[in-house]
Amino acid sequence: ILSKRLEMVANKIPQGSRLADIGSDHAYLPCFAFRKGIITSAIAGEVNEGPFQSAVEQVRKLNYQGDVSVRKGNGLQVIKTGEVDVITIAGMGGPLISNILEAGKEKLSEVNRLILQPNVAANKVRHWLVKNNWVLIGEEIIEEDGVIYEILVADRQGASPYSEENYQLEILLGPFLMKNRNKSFVKKWKNEVSEWKKIVKQFDRAKPTLEVLKKKQELLEKINEVEEV
Numbered sequence: 001i002l003s004k005r006l007e008m009v010a011n012k013i014p015q016g017s018r019l020a021d022i023g024s025d026h027a028y029l030p031c032f033a034f035r036k037g038i039i040t041s042a043i044a045g046e047v048n049e050g051p052f053q054s055a056v057e058q059v060r061k062l063n064y065q066g067d068v069s070v071r072k073g074n075g076l077q078v079i080k081t082g083e084v085d086v087i088t089i090a091g092m093g094g095p096l097i098s099n100i101l102e103a104g105k106e107k108l109s110e111v112n113r114l115i116l117q118p119n120v121a122a123n124k125v126r127h128w129l130v131k132n133n134w135v136l137i138g139e140e141i142i143e144e145d146g147v148i149y150e151i152l153v154a155d156r157q158g159a160s161p162y163s164e165e166n167y168q169l170e171i172l173l174g175p176f177l178m179k180n181r182n183k184s185f186v187k188k189w190k191n192e193v194s195e196w197k198k199i200v201k202q203f204d205r206a207k208p209t210l211e212v213l214k215k216k217q218e219l220l221e222k223i224n225e226v227e228e229v
């Protein structure tokens with residue numbers, strides 16, 4: 001049984017794809033997608049020995065050695081250009097996901113979908129996608145065991161979901177997520193706003209230098225914008 005989070009990632013993989021799951025740990029995601037017949041083959045990439053061994057073990061247990069190839073290496077180094085159609089990167093911070101994509105850019109020329117599940121700072125991933133001409137085509141936000149997760153799906157083609165007027169806010173909150181405003185979305189941003197309000201209070205107690213006042217003002221504006229949504 002897969003976590004709700006990873007199952008949601010798997011559901012975004014187009015039928016018949018060749019997948020690379022980077023930072024695969026136990027290779028649960030590629031093994032699940034293969035068992036369900038969603039993918040025809042997979043590469044499970046891992047940079048660390050422990051998780052790499054877990055993936056090798058899992059693939060051996062299921063007897064998927066011919067179909068799920070476990071490879072050790074940093075980020076997209078484990079794949080050759082043209083070897084996969086879809087890449088999943090889940091369970092890491094947004095900055096790390098963006099760094100992995102940036103460092104392996106040349107491997108993406110024949111990839112047509114990215115499914116990314118940042119644990120924090122999804123805005124960094126959205127920003128990387130825009131800068132590199134990927135089109136965000138869908139987003140999910142879910143809560144599992146008290147933790148809120150975001151899933152971003154990007155393709156090569158499609159209409160941009162961003163507006164000119166609200167671009168910065170849409171990058172922060174997610175253009176699809178802020179339209180739907182589901183329970184998890186509201187909970188996540190209420191929590192964030194209450195953290196920001198604590199920081200505002202700290203600014204109030206600090207010496208009111210120009211820099212402190214400027215930062216406080218910026219934060220107040222951000223609070224206002226997010227509360228409005």
Ligand code: SAM
Binds near residue numbers: 089
């Ligand atoms: N993807 C799985 C999931 O979502 O449940 C595992 C997430 S686990 C928290 C993150 C994994 O990414 C770790 O096993 C770690 O070794 C691996 N990782 C971190 N940086 C990596 C990199 N640059 N290249 C490949 N794997 C990496």
